Amino acid sequence: MPDDTPQFNGMRVLVAEDEFLVSMLLEEMLTDIGCEVVGPFADLSSALQTACTGEYDVAVIDLNLGGEKADPIIAELGARNVPIAIASGGFEADLEHRPTVRLDKPYSATQLEQAMATLHAALQQRD
DSSP, X not given: OOOOSOTTTTOEEEEEOOOHXXXXXXXXXXXXXXXXXXXXXXXXXXXXXHHHHOOOSEEEEESEETTEEOHHHHHHHHHTTOOEEEEESSOOTTOSSOOXXXXXXXXXXXXXHHHHHHHHXXXXXXX
């Protein structure tokens, strides 16, 4: 019998995703597994501002936000030692700060849950 208890109760996830339908689905999947969504943010400026000042535990960041690379967000999160999942249809290997997890689009709920487990483990090791 499957356990219906969300396993990530209270883990705050900063979400930056510019594709509206993907963003809605991502928010729903995260909520279903017990995460609190911070955002989602569809543009670089809003996501970066929240990355600098907001309260969150981990992040799921689309590499391309409205035609702008999310490198400044990833750099800020890296400087703060925040576990990061990069969600992208294409992946740039020259990022200065390495993400904890890579999510290739399209990804499934199972793949997202596995990524959240990895981010959660990285968060626990950080503390």
